[in-house]
Amino acid sequence: MQTGAAMNNRPVTYKIGQVVEFVDLIERERAEDQFQITPTSRWYVAVTNPNCQARAALGLHELGYRSFYPKIRRWVSHARVKTAKEKPLLGRYIFVEVDQPRQSFGAARAVNGIEGFVSNPDPVRIPNKFVQHMRERYVYGEWDFVRQEPCPFYEWNAVTGQMELQTRKNAPIPIGARIKIVEGEFNDMLAIVTARKGRRLDFKIAGENRYGRMNECSVRAA
Structure with a gap:
């Protein structure tokens, strides 16, 4: 249960050591988004127009529909600079939650960027x-090949015939990568990696004739 103050979003001051009630951040986020999550809500798959996943998701959100499409993140080279880029994992397919009869498929189909629903002949549930499992895998970084923290992922075991949880360590930040510095003298500035030695990165500040060196834990992909 949330406290009355927490539900009203009023600032609350606690003393060190004071025991407070549990606050469900997911439920609070749902309340803030004003989404009505009911037992009759069901997930379906919609097909978007080419390169319209974000536009469709925004249009659905404005009408009160929840949607989700996982993305894969990799280093992409262009003009000798590597940048971290995301693209949809499932192509033109996105998951859409529809709560009938409160919500309709017709209104969802009319959203700019939506081509239709995967049907047989009715929309396939x-x-x-x-x-939920796909959302968790996306949040944990299974399809993020840029982040430097260990990434959990599922792998098919042909012997047991089951998916098993593994841990992957991505390749280190490459030379030529565009990064954002998150602490120190160059905090919040963009730079290009020029060399590395172990976990130390040499870099050039983007658009300036300034150079520096920093541990890779103090930078993020940009």
Whole structure:
């Protein structure tokens, strides 16, 4: 249960050692988004127009529909500079939650960027647990090949016939990568990696004739 103060978003001051009630951040986020999550809500798969996933997701959100499409993140080279880029993992497909009869497929189909729903002949329902599992895998970074923290991922075991949880360590930040410095003298500035030695990165500040060196834990992909 949330305290009355927390539910009203009023600032609360606690003393060190004071025991406070549990606050469900997911439920609070839902309340702030004004989404009505009910037992009748079901997930389906919509097909977007080419390169319209973000536009469709925004239009659905404005009408009160929840949507989700996982993205894969990799280093992409252009003009000798490597930048971290995301692209949809499932192509033109996105998950859309529809709560009938309060919500309709017709209104969702009319959203700018939506081509239609995967149907047979009615829209095909996707198990809630499957979508939740995909959301968790995305949040944990399974398809993020840029982040430097260990990434959990699922791998098929042909012997047991089951998906097993593994941990992956991505390749280190490459030379030529565009980074954002998050502490120190160059905090919040963009730079290009020029060399590395172990976990230390040499870099050039973007657009300036200034150079520096910093541990890779103090930078992020940009």
